[in-house]
Amino acid sequence: MSDLVLSTSELRRDYHMGDDVVHAVRGVSLEIARGEYVAIVGPSGCGKSTMLNLLGGIDRPTSGAVTIDGARVDRMSDRESTRFRLHHLGFVFQRFYLMPALTALENIELPMAEAKVSRGERVARARELLAYVGLDARVEHRPAQLSGGEQQRVAIARALANRPRVLFADEPTGELDAHTGTEMIALLEQVNRDGTTIVVVTHDDVLAQAARRVVHMRDGVVIDDRMATR
């Protein structure tokens, strides 16, 4: 048996807009083993971001369960899920969301500071992570002084700071040109090779092809789920 890190059963998410209901996710059951690299793909509006937010405990399902390493993420209070995400999950988004007033190093230190890691330890780890993502020459740069690709590298380093059990990424190449996007894909592959489970949501075919497993969504359901043949 493979070592399960994340599972969902009959996951649903309805959005209520006045009298209308949008069934964004309509009964998704998924199992992800530790060490996997999974891409969730499909056309715009098919429910990818909703899925990712449910998997990572950012949003709560209308019904169904999300379990990460035995913990029922869907049943956590806001406070519990914030804490769980800080210690056990990493997130990368299309728009990076770095803190503009902080340097690259300080941005990476932030989740460690929140997790009460000592200053010495977090500076050392933040430096190590900056080197890991190829930005050892950008320690003191603020986000506005970095290119889009560099900002996304800092965001990936920040997401790895507390050694997450799963790294979630929503359209991580969405704001990047093709060349920079390719570099990002290589970096995510490296992160996965080095042991981190990755779930990425994208409509970028090149990014999807780098994943070991591709889950196709359409209208809120999974229509195909297969391992890459390479």
Ligand SMILES: Nc1ncnc2c1ncn2[C@@H]1O[C@H](COP(=O)(O)OP(=O)(O)O)[C@@H](O)[C@H]1O
């Ligand atoms: N906060 C929200 N309120 C209402 N409807 C939403 C909300 N977020 C997403 N939706 C709707 O749910 C569906 C799935 O959206 P989303 O998960 O963002 O798709 P994708 O990421 O695949 O483009 C879409 O029809 C979208 O309009």
Ligand SMILES: [Mg+2]
């Ligand atoms: Mg989306």
